[in-house]
Amino acid sequence: MDVSAWSSICMSPVNPARARKRIKQPLKWKRNVAKRLKYSAKSLPTFPECGHKSKAFMCATLKMKDLFKFHKKFHENLTKTSQDNFILKYMSLVPIKRRRHKNGNGGGKREMQTKFTIRGSDYRCVPVCQKTFLNVLHVTRARVSYIAKQFATNGNNACEKRGGDRKAKLFYDKKQAVIKFICSLQCVESHYCRGKSVRKYLSSNLSTNKFFSIYNSQAADEVKRSKSAHNQVLISGEKFYRSEYGIFRTLTKKAFNIRNINPDRIHPDNLSNVSREKLKDVKKLLATHYGQGWRDDPSLNYYNEVLARGAYPTVPCEEEEFCEPGQEEEVPLRV
Known part of the structure; x- marks a missing residue:
């Protein structure tokens, strides 16, 4: 895609007061305020x-x-x-040019x-x-x-050696190259007629991945950007993850291994340790994530069995001695 084929309206840095993403202001940080006070x-x-x-x-x-x-x-x-x-x-x-004699053990x-x-x-x-x-x-x-x-x-002037940012200078060239690329983008004509409007819009057929590929195609090797190194983890539990598209949705998690999750499976015949409130929450979550027709999904038969058994729990009770028919216990009468 040719970037120069767009309109002649160019991008420009926005005023920090009107920016959507808040610009950092180090002068207002608590530690810097404490330093100035010190x-x-x-x-x-x-x-x-x-x-x-x-x-x-x-x-x-x-x-x-x-x-x-x-x-x-x-x-x-x-x-x-x-x-x-x-x-x-x-x-x-x-x-020191002249020294005087000192009695006793003086300092150095x-x-x-x-x-x-x-x-x-x-x-x-x-x-x-x-x-x-x-x-x-x-x-x-x-x-x-x-x-x-x-x-x-x-023999040098005083310089600050405590803390400080030690990584920003390592990626300064990459950051400036990305800013230069963003400022070189051509915007489409704004649909706002007001003169006060300063918003600029890009073409609707563009996306972040397209910008990524365009930048890497024209950038030098030392300032090229690389994609994130973390893997995509499949999470089956996010809200509306299946009700919208009918497929599993992939989410990106940093330093997270899905294989570490190994919950204990509850057998449908043994629900003595499961409360009614827990079963009610599970039913609500199933209806939220899968919709009201979740009972018709064959992959959720396990939850159908658990909820069906939980509706009529078999609570163990003490054995009671019942009298056989035709036999009555004689109760002594007192006058």
Whole structure:
């Protein structure tokens, strides 16, 4: 079938608000909302109380509006990666040049020294102490230490390594090829006269299987689509499975083996464990699936026998002693 033989009306992606299939919105997912809440500002920046005015640390020279602006810039992007890169931008690692002698068993020798800066009102970076830097951004010392350690080890910017989609990129080319094929389809003329109608219709002689064969016939080998690998399982129990067409209907089930179903067969002569409610439900199901004439089907004779015996169940009762005719038991009279 030649796709170009259809009308000149082309397919186009629909607005997510009008789509029949709801488009995913990751920003509204609960875990993403929790992430944004986790990395959002909890309070305003704290003014430094250290009082440093030396050349190494100039914390007292900063104004509150500078701290507020720096704090606001940090929380513009509520993602961990962007905030870590922001911290890395105003942090520098310097090799330690001089070491002092320490009494006792001290900790391990550090190779790098971390220096922090905050951008002031005149757009110059003002050196500050670690306590001031942490109180302005409201981040923990462990987070800053981990960022510095990773940068000193790898020399790369911060990147997200927790979770994430690891399979979408494997099928990205196939997905784009399918979208391109759908957009290339030509639609027939719409039978709606209203200008607001944006629905487009394809020819009535098309089906999903025809689209599948047309796409594979013109697609490259690396982007061809393959049919599902699961097998079709025959289910004899779905509603109207035989009353409409008179044949068995096949249903597709994933990871389902019909051979595992092996119910115990109930013998028509032994209905002691079957309640009347169960027989009533079976009769209703037979009438629903096969119609009112299910009793005339020879393949359902088993159910006819079960329901016929169930209508008059033989309930075992205790033996009773009856008197023979002509014999009466004498009952003593009391005055």
